[in-house]
Amino acid sequence: MENSNKNSFFTVLKDSIQNIRDAIFVLTFFLIFLHSKLSTAILFASLDLIVSVIYSIFKWMYNTFYVNENILYYNTGVFFKKQMKIPCENIATIDTEQTFFQKIFKVKTIKIDTNSSGNDEELRLVLSDKNINEFKNSLTKYDTSSNDVSCINDSTPTDNSNNNIADENIIYSMDKNKLLKFASLKGSKVLMITIILYILKQINNKDMLNDNNINYISNTIKKSPLLFILVLLAPILILVLLKLISIIYYYAKFYDFKVIRNSNNLKISFGSFTKKSYNINLNNVHSVKINQNLGQQLLKTATINVSSFGYGDEDKEEAILIPHIHEDEINDLLEILFEKFIYNGEKFRISKNCKLRYKNARIGYNKNVLYLSGGILRKKINIITIECIDDITYKQYFFQRKRDLLKIVVNYKAMKASDLNVVKGLSKKHFKELERFLFLNE
Template sequence: MNRKERNHFLKLFYDLGDFIRGFIGIVVAISFLINKIGFTKSVFIIVVLVIAVLIYKFLSWRKNFFIIKENSIYHEKGILSIKKIEIPFERINTIDISQRFLERIFKAATIKIDTGDTKNSGSELKFTLNKERAEELRDILLKKETDTDGGQQDKFYTMKPKGIIIYSLISNSVFKGIGMLLVAQQFFDEYLKRFIKIDISQYGDRLQNGSFYYRIYVITSVLLVLVFISVCLSIIYNFLKYYDFKMWTDNKKIYINYGAISKKSYSFDKEKVKGIHIKQSILMQCFGFFTMEIENIGYGDEKGEKAILYPICSSFLKNEIIENLLGEFKYSGIINKPKINASFRFFYKKVILWAIIGVICFFIRPKFVLLTLMILLFFLVLGYLEFRNTAFGMDKNLVYMGYNSFNKTRSILKMTAVQSVTLSRSYFQRRRGFCDYIIILYSSTASKVLKVKNLKDDVVDEVFR
């Protein structure tokens, strides 16, 4: 208590790494200076600049410290421009602990602290500390109590390897595998092609000279191989990401741990969870699986981060998690669906777009018009899913929303998380008594906007009468 604490020396190493990554600018400067003032003077100037940067980075690390007080945390950083902040413990919303590979070697960890202040983007405080100290600091800031729960047993959930495999197969993460393939192909073209000689022209000639059925066979085989490889890469990626996934809770807090190479540990108060998002890819909709995320300021607002509550679960497990962890999000109000006479509005823009594409294809080559029938089928399925998945409801405490097509989402949000409810409609919607409902949520980065379309325009009136 009341003593200055600084970042682990790895933080200084990371800062220097960022500097080295920008070294290309120094290389350009060197080549420019050599032509202007000569080699010796150029090297001298560059050495002085590098030393100055090293001194600045060290002083920045030295001047970046925090102090744990009785009921608050004080943070100060800066050399010329000094920034000071003091945050009471009760304002802390989320605490995240993560370990990158290098941090695991040196038994360090990065702790991120958020208060849920909507004026700030990303984590408000971030420190790299010894792992034991980071966990101790988390417990101090959250005031973890182990003896005040009346001996109630924690609710504990884990995800088995089978669940990770299913998630990899039916979630959108399979596209990450395709992305990895594209990266690998680009890497091969740029670096390995000069060392590994592969002549693919002979295969192209054989394919071009083969029969129609031979071409179909080869193309189908190649696609199947690519899909198989992308699925394997997706499974590997998700095993590394969600390895040893654990979620547990006590009376006040929820804890989430996962990760193989980069370990993640999240802790936040139940009361500060603003909502839950239940998501389904198209295959999840077919097989009855769900991904659960939460709306919690400070969690999921880092780059590449999702506010995961549970990666994949059945309908039974989903209901059990809500019942045991977040019972206040059990929505029992009226759920409004689009009327049959509103279904046209989910299709007409897509049909018009298809017609435009068809006309363009007709003038380019009439045979291409037949191919646009596949586009029309896609648009019709898209419109049908949007119509089926759209839903909206409100009561005094919760807002229920259903939206999207191939990536179906159901959001259940606390009314206190809603910044505004907007009713929007065009002239034709007004004539038929329809409108779009736009919900703006409080968020740490920017106001998050959720929208449902083509519902009756009297839903909100029923709640606020």
């Protein structure tokens, strides 16, 4: 049996910060809601902090992991023990992340995911750079050739100036010009729409249109027309400011974006303040998604995402493979990485009577993949491997039956909530043909 290892002591420090916040809440609760004396409130807050810190230390001591005979063991629990066992051959991805504060303490978060659809995120560890490489080496002692785990060591060179081999392995890199275009096209639509709706609501409010307010506005215009113009322009200035914040955010988030191929694996790394690194086995990619918002459609550019266990599982995380690419370059990239996802066959479309509403609705298939397309303002194309499709269904409402139209729903492995798995406006004839092709081999 391998020697047991523990997370970095950084986890205790991180928990302690949370414990201090909790203690401040306890202090506030006793002072405001229970009207306790300051000394009593400090006493209970201190006890809460001490107990929490002691528990965090014990949790750090008893949370251990080791690799033995091709199985990764992870033990957790202080009062109630729990052991997780993960066969090494079931490991789909081993990814790393480093926040700004982790960089100071020279530690990283390592995330291990399996091919199991029941558990999107199996294990998270916080280790030093040295311990991460030792841990990965302990995994690769055993036969994990099916997933090529041995090819996803964090020491894979990414610096173009220091290693010519890395230059040859770089499939895609986003320079500052591409990054700025990508960040500009990513929007803060929700915030913008919310502000616009709020302003319209206030304008329609009858209380705002009374005589006193109208007289006040009229006097303000006479006294200071420049101030009034600035007030009118305030919503536009707010929208511009939100857009600038959005650009800065996405610029920092996807800074130095690179895709490096090493054998049958892809390493995707990016980030300025928080550096992230994801490793994807090409055999574990179940679908390729080509997304275009309205701006990208006008500029004929797109973002390519993938569906793979372990990538895009975290909250608000996108499984981006290529952030910014021209339409003409997509097939060339797929030929290099995912030749099986190239689809040049017939794409069935909906009735001409519904051309505008279902402008981009298409469906096509061959022996390898199912091609789905839909959306108007946000066009989405999803190319799914046939072998990973779990089921297909159709829904048809009353008015759709009148026009012989329906909605097709496809469920498949590693599918994310944001994936295009619904195509509207197709005929029942196309659904029956697809059903026979997928499940009856006709």
